[in-house]
Amino acid sequence: MKTGSMKSSSMQSSSMKSSCMMSSSMKSRSTFCLPVLFAVLLAGCATGTGLTSVERLDLYRSHAGEPVDSIRYPARYTGWTPLGDGALALWTRPSEAWLVELSGPCQNLDHALTIAIDSRSGWLSSRFDRIYVNDSGLIPIPCQIDTIRPLDVKAIRMDEQKLREVRQQEKAAETSGS
Secondary structure, eight states: OOOOEEEETTSOOOOHHHHHHTSSSHHHHHHHHHHHHHHHHHHHHHHOOOOOHHHHHHHHHHTBOOOBSEEEOOSOOOEEEEOSSSEEEEEEETTEEEEEEESSOOTTGGGOSEEEEEOSSSEEETTTOEEEEESSSSSOEEEEEEEEEEBOHHHHHHHHHHHHHHHHHHHHHHHHHO
């Protein structure tokens, strides 16, 4: 699972890469970039299930509730997970997430370094608000939100754990059978 960082539309939207490049010296750059890189790699190792983006989206959809019109826009989100080019999981707390499906393909969502959220009302609303994808280009790509659905985070984590165990057993069987 890939995790990313986000910025509110009221904050300047810049990527981790450009933040690293804009540091004043090599020492401050490595002080900032190394912990960020380590956290991203650790998150990827801890949650990787080996699923394709289509399989991961199906898993999240199977644990999503009914669509809601809007959710409260907290000051900060804890992260996001791309689910192909048309959806993402938006983590508002470690135990709370939302499946955000977009009204069409969102270019480079799988490879985005950061996303920004355009919400002027304090609420993130389907059909009205946008997510901006920053893939280190100069202009963030706007993607219209189609639906927002609450996720059963516990069920997703349990299924991901089961999938990891199955993959480990399959790998062990392959190595012992070879």
